[in-house]
Amino acid sequence: MPRNKVKFALIENENDRKLSYKKREKGFLTKAEELRTLCDVEMAAILYSPFNNEPKVFPNHGAAITTFEKLVELPTLKKSKNMVTSDEFTKKRIEKLNDKLLKVRKKNKVKEVTNEMYEMLKCKEISIDMHPYDLNDLSYVIKQKLIQCLQQQRILPFL
Numbered sequence: 146m147p148r149n150k151v152k153f154a155l156i157e158n159e160n161d162r163k164l165s166y167k168k169r170e171k172g173f174l175t176k177a178e179e180l181r182t183l184c185d186v187e188m189a190a191i192l193y194s195p196f197n198n199e200p201k202v203f204p205n206h207g208a209a210i211t212t213f214e215k216l217v218e219l220p221t222l223k224k225s226k227n228m229v230t231s232d233e234f235t236k237k238r239i240e241k242l243n244d245k246l247l248k249v250r251k252k253n254k255v256k257e258v259t260n261e262m263y264e265m266l267k268c269k270e271i272s273i274d275m276h277p278y279d280l281n282d283l284s285y286v287i288k289q290k291l292i293q294c295l296q297q298q299r300i301l302p303f304l
Contacts, residue, residue: 163196170194170201177203187212258286 156162170192181188181204189209192201202209216224229237261283 166194166196174203189213254282255286258282262286262290
């Protein structure tokens, strides 16, 4: 049975909020234990909440202090090696999405020109106001299709 989608907002009812916190805290600590065991990583977590008098420390107080001391003693270069600010992350994400967009636009342009080529083969006339770049793209697609066709018929095996 699928779970309902959770709307991320403050739970107004104090008892519901506490119940939700306890469930999620238990799930978080379970996942942390699994990650530590399965991947053999050293990790520590400190959970502060208004529902407990003392903070919860994972896996235990001594191990958490040792882990945090090791983190503090790391050279700055190693500490910041995999850290990314939100601005850097956003810029990288925008670059990736722009690259994806460019590839999709290129694919669409090729499909568009290919359709135009097939329309021409059905004796449709070329529009008079066609841009020279579009004509150039059309000639490229026609050339590629001819090469592909000739290679399939083994007339031009080395192209």
